[in-house]
Amino acid sequence: MTDRTTPRRRPARLSRTALLAAAVLASSLVATPAWAAPPATWTDPDNPGLAQALLTLGGWVVGIIAVIALLTYLPSMIRGSRGEGTLTFSEKSEWFGGPRTGVDHEADEPQGTGGASARW
Template sequence: MSDLNQPVVRRLSRAVALTPAVLVSVASTAAVAAPPEGWEVAEPVSPMAFLIVLVAIPLALFVVISLLVLIPSMVRGEKHAPGQAWRSESEWFGGPRGGLEAADKVDPKAIEGHDEADRGGASVRW
């Protein structure tokens, strides 16, 4: 393709890609049909029922979930206070199974690789 045709192809592909969205937006209208005559007229909802369903129940769920999360730490007590030094044992996630002592016993050559042919990475020498 020549350079002159590329902008035309791009514009055409954009127009084709946007056509379904434009058609759906233009074709969609609000439903104006009347409800069937067999349906009963809904009773009005009291303001108290409205507040209970839309405010009180979600607020109660929020409080219950928050308490379920906080109670375990409140029962057993805080082990670490903010601003104080960490006095517990160190943890190494994904480290050797024997803990930190096992890391000191590992041969450095096993970590670095045996020779050049064993390396992977960007060199991709297998």
């Protein structure tokens, strides 16, 4: 069985595409550049050299990175925690925001009741 609406849709789609292309072409031909001159009271700015521009932009980037790094490491610098597992692997569990002394692991052992055995 064939779709009887397909032949009818093709001319409509083609005409819509042609109309859109004509509108885009017409709008690009109608648009003209502005030929206005800048006011006479404006002065030409002195453009910095390439080296000065790169140093200025690079200085801002390096400065922002330095401020972020300082704000990141400042709390540990104030606490004075030196060498406590920094940049090394530690087998101890880490609880972020928890007590600094750690957690009592003896309370985690099962008491022999409950669980999957269905005994209470």
